[in-house]
Amino acid sequence: MKTLLFVALGGALGSTLRFSLTELIARWLGRTFPYGTLTVNLLGSLIMGVVVVLVQQQILSSHTWRPLLMVGTLGALTTFSSFSLDTVLLLAQSEWLKAVSNVCLNVVCCIMFTYLGMQLTSSLVATR
Numbered sequence: 001m002k003t004l005l006f007v008a009l010g011g012a013l014g015s016t017l018r019f020s021l022t023e024l025i026a027r028w029l030g031r032t033f034p035y036g037t038l039t040v041n042l043l044g045s046l047i048m049g050v051v052v053v054l055v056q057q058q059i060l061s062s063h064t065w066r067p068l069l070m071v072g073t074l075g076a077l078t079t080f081s082s083f084s085l086d087t088v089l090l091l092a093q094s095e096w097l098k099a100v101s102n103v104c105l106n107v108v109c110c111i112m113f114t115y116l117g118m119q120l121t122s123s124l125v126a127t128r
Contacts, residue, residue, distance in 0.1 A: 010072020049117020
């Protein structure tokens with residue numbers, strides 16, 4: 001029951017962050033490209049990389065932090081369904097270049113950001 005509570009709390013935090021960040025980015029950069037979704041996907045990927053290393057190094061307990069951050073918060077912050085919808089809407093508007101850019105940027109950059117988060121955190125933990 002405690003684990004479900006952590007997932008629920010993390011989910012509430014992640015979805016609130018996703019909505020707030022997406023709206024903020026849209027106000028700054030406009031709505032002609034899904035910059036907000038890209039931003040939360042990149043940020044979530046970076047944080048995922050950080051948390052994975054902290055759990056692997058036993059700095060954070062996987063029993064508490066995995067359900068709260070990795071499943072709840074990051075699961076709600078970075079949603080593949082938002083990314084998919086943004087891409088389908090771009091395709092429906094015949095914005096082929098933007099749709100392909102969205103797919104490539106989200107997939108390639110999020111993998112890179114996860115790796116970056118892991119590398120940065122591993123370096124910091126090693127010097128500790």
